[in-house]
Amino acid sequence: MSRTSSARGAGHSRLDxxxxxxxxxxxxxxxxSLSGHEAALxxxxxxxxxxxxxxxxxxxxxxIVARTSLGRAERIIxxxxxxxxxxxxxxxxxxxVPCSWDGGMLYGRGATDMKGGVAVQLAIAATVPEPNKDITFIFYDHEEVAAAKSGLGRLERENRELLDADFGILLEPTNGTVEGGCNGTIRFEVTTRGLAAHSARAWMGENAIHAAAPILARLAAYAPSTVNVDGLDYRESLNAVKIHGGTAGNVIPDACVVEVNYxxxxxxxxxxxxxxVRELLAGFEMVRTDSSAGARPGLNVPAAASFVATVGKEPLPKYGWTDVARLSEMGIPAVNFGPxxxxxxxxxxxxxxAADIRACLDVLTRWLK
Structure with missing residues (x-):
């Protein structure tokens, strides 16, 4: 539920x-601010x-969503x-936590993912009061856990009217380079069945773990693709990421599950x-356990072109999944860019x-002024 104020304990931290x-x-x-404990921040x-x-x-x-309303021709997130x-x-x-310094290097949980980016957002909010584009700042909870808990997803469901924009920048770490879009991800459990028996009389049973060998062989032989999407090359991957089965050291296993991520x-x-994936692993019992769409590069709008020109580096693809996919699904072209x-x-x-955080702020400030 949206609210305009929050209850606080005494002595909560203040940020300059x-x-x-x-x-x-x-x-x-x-x-x-461990996931589920973001309230203080x-x-x-x-x-x-x-x-x-x-x-x-x-x-x-x-x-938290904070918006300028200056009547600019473009609005960015x-x-x-x-x-x-x-x-x-x-x-x-x-x-x-707490953090520590070693010369110009800042150590601490979230330093990279992504409190440097959050600090850049906050600094822009305070120091660029009249940007050349209207800005919607979004600070959200529960990104590092199950997608169903995402604060950005909740904002989309409950405050969608606040999120309309022409272009979005997610300040995830990218070494200060624009990374367009992101790969999608999908997961399966692939199960083989057998017949339990005492391992001293193995011929009386059927070994489900042995039956999983063809699954692993097909995955090992699979040649992943590199796909050009709107000028960026996205490398794919398809792998077994976990395997489990068996009940005891003297029992032929009657079930084995291989977890697969594409x-x-x-x-x-x-x-x-x-x-x-189902075509590759045809003949095996499969259950999809999770999936998230990817996002196209998001570089085909004027705001993206001007931003890339300000950064001054060739954009790269984002191989991992990020919330640019959520923005893309809302019809908002978006990229990743952060320290x-x-x-x-x-x-x-x-x-x-520290120099990378300052450089990120400098780029965004120049673009917005």
Whole structure:
């Protein structure tokens, strides 16, 4: 349910949006926001945005939407999620909370994914009060968990009128390069059946794990495609990602399940991706457990062209799934662009260069001014 204010405990953190954006990133990291526990950070973000008179602010659960209304010819979205994965459990890890510095390197949970991007959003909200495009800032919860819990999905269902835009930028880490669209993803459980027996009398049973060997052989032999979509080359992948079966060390297993994940180029719908996997694994018992459509590059609108020109680098494809797919499904062309190396996301020593956060802010500020 949307609301215009939120209940808070005493002494909640306050954010200074006008400080150096790298220091702002550190302050955002230090408000721990594991998925499902984003309220404290959402409170701080809401307070900071409500102090800016040029923004109209709406809160829905632990998601916040802030909009300018300047009558500009174009409206763009700057979006980012507030939540992080759990803190590392390995002793000595630096990707934790509170954050720490090593020269110009900032360590902490979410430093890369994606509190640097969130800090850039906040800095723009405070320092670019009259942009050349109207801006909708979106800060949302529950990105790092099941898609059904997504705060962006909830906003789409309950506050769709706030999300209309001509172009969107998701500030996920991309090393400061525009990454267009994203691959889709689909998952299956492929099951083989057997007959249980004592392993000393194995001839009395049928081994379900052995029966799964052809599944693995077909997957290992599969040659993944590289597909050009609107000028960008998307690499696909199809893999067994988990296998389980058997009940005891002296029992012939009567069931085995191979979990399969297909990352498919955005030229395909989830239904087409499913058809391809079922064709490859024909003859086996299969159940689809999850699927999300991909997104085309989103570079064919004027706002995208001007943004790419400001960045000054050739766009790349996004191989992993991101919420640009949700924006694309709403009819909003969108790209990924943010500070930090995506390969460091969720790592035990997650970190980001202060200079990269400042560079990201500089690009977006120049584009919006």
């Amino acid at each position: 949006l006008t400080q150096d954006v790298a220091l702002l990133t550190a302050a955002v990291i230090d408000i721990e 959402a409170d701080a973000v809401e307070d900071a945005l409500r102090a800016l008179p040029h923004l109209e602010v709406t809160r829905n659960g632990d998601s 700057l979006a980012g999620h507030l939540d992080t994965v759990p803190l590392p459990t390995v002793a000595g890890s630096r990707g934790t 990352r498919f180029a955005p030229d395909k719908t989830p239904a087409q991706a499913e058809e391809r 930090g190396d995506p390969l460091l996301a969720h790592s035990d020593n997650e970190h980001v260069l």
